[in-house]
Amino acid sequence: MGVITLMGSGETSPTMVKVHRRLLDRFDAPRALLLDTPYGFQENADLISARIVDYFDVSLQQPLGVASYRAPSDVAGGHRALDLIARSDYIFSGPGSPSYALRAWLEIDAAPSLVTAVQRGAALTVASAAAVTVGLKAMPVYEMYKVGEEPFWLDGLDLLGPLLGIRAVAIPHFDNAEGGNHDTRFCYVGQRRLDALRELLDDGTAIIGVDEHTAVSFDGSSVRVVGRGGLTVLHGASEERVEAGDSVEVADLMAAENERTSSGPSTVAHTQPSTPRGVADHALEAISTRDDRAAAAAVLELARRADAAANPRAVLAPLVDALVTMRAEARLAGRWEEADRLRAVLAGAGIEVRDQADGVTWRLPD
Numbered sequence: 001m002g003v004i005t006l007m008g009s010g011e012t013s014p015t016m017v018k019v020h021r022r023l024l025d026r027f028d029a030p031r032a033l034l035l036d037t038p039y040g041f042q043e044n045a046d047l048i049s050a051r052i053v054d055y056f057d058v059s060l061q062q063p064l065g066v067a068s069y070r071a072p073s074d075v076a077g078g079h080r081a082l083d084l085i086a087r088s089d090y091i092f093s094g095p096g097s098p099s100y101a102l103r104a105w106l107e108i109d110a111a112p113s114l115v116t117a118v119q120r121g122a123a124l125t126v127a128s129a130a131a132v133t134v135g136l137k138a139m140p141v142y143e144m145y146k147v148g149e150e151p152f153w154l155d156g157l158d159l160l161g162p163l164l165g166i167r168a169v170a171i172p173h174f175d176n177a178e179g180g181n182h183d184t185r186f187c188y189v190g191q192r193r194l195d196a197l198r199e200l201l202d203d204g205t206a207i208i209g210v211d212e213h214t215a216v217s218f219d220g221s222s223v224r225v226v227g228r229g230g231l232t233v234l235h236g237a238s239e240e241r242v243e244a245g246d247s248v249e250v251a252d253l254m255a256a257e258n259e260r261t262s263s264g265p266s267t268v269a270h271t272q273p274s275t276p277r278g279v280a281d282h283a284l285e286a287i288s289t290r291d292d293r294a295a296a297a298a299v300l301e302l303a304r305r306a307d308a309a310a311n312p313r314a315v316l317a318p319l320v321d322a323l324v325t326m327r328a329e330a331r332l333a334g335r336w337e338e339a340d341r342l343r344a345v346l347a348g349a350g351i352e353v354r355d356q357a358d359g360v361t362w363r364l365p366d
Helices: 014-024 045-060 075-086 098-107 111-119 128-132 141-145 160-164 190-200 255-263 276-288 292-307 312-332 336-348
Strands: 003-007 032-035 064-067 090-093 123-127 168-171 206-210 214-219 222-227 230-235 238-243 247-249 352-356 359-363
Touching: 003 014, 003 128, 003 160, 003 206, 014 045, 014 090, 014 123, 014 214, 014 222, 032 045, 032 075, 045 064, 064 075, 075 098, 075 111, 098 128, 098 141, 111 123, 111 160, 123 128, 128 168, 160 168, 160 214, 206 214, 214 230, 222 230, 222 238, 312 336, 312 359, 336 352
Parallel strands: 003 123, 032 064, 032 090, 090 123, 168 206
Antiparallel strands: 003 214, 206 230, 214 222, 222 247, 230 238, 352 359
16 A cells, blocks of 8 residues: 655645655655646646656656646546556646646546555655545635635545545645735635535535645555644544644544544534644634634633743734734724724733734733
């Protein structure tokens, strides 16, 4: 049995060199292959392929062949790609559009070939857009984030089922923060859309979230997390978190899902998440639903964790800065009640907000 690795982003950055190297070193003289389908529609597809090939050549001293299958209509190219997959040890695919890649790969029924490759020992590494496609369902990121369609799922390749025995969907870029003053976590769709997507999943289907510049390798029964972030698994009301540098068993990671599917609907109460990032997300979610009691409790819990940290402000800053920005926007729009409510939530955790002529600042209690 081989290994399947999900990368949240940074697949051709220095961060991921050690990950690629470790996977390539499983083979004496690996035959490595790039699947260019996810970005096949882009006018600069040749340039993207050349950059990836160069990355493998320079950073890894590894020749990389290209299985060029760039359009669903190119059935012959698709079958050539399947033939190359059958003869490759290391198979890599990354950036582009998840929905475009799915249309092409479903056209040639690529899933069985990819599953067979891993089962015979190959290493399959999928990143960014390609990572979205491997689950039971796939999130159409561009359609929701750029076009504005309401949240929905596409049928995915479902490689995780036959390879790992789990029902799950994959979301890379899980901790994305490019939006600045708006929420772009969870592969750019944000908390509101993620909540709606979770409602559309059937019972027993988990969400596997991979942070940016992070790789999660499923090797047999174990899961290994490497990089700058971590792995988050959401199933029902529970949240499991594995930080970079840690390894766990797949069975342990999916334990809550297995309990729910074997015993019916979950009756587990929603408890405070186990990580600071999870607590911050819980606070923002509670605020968005006007559950001030839960929001205050979450902020207070984060403040307690910060109190025990070497750098308390660094622990609190991602949440507090977001709340201060939300309050400033509410004040600018004349939503004074909302602004006062956000200030009260912060004050309940002992965080003082100061409105000054040159902007808004906040301080922790002594």
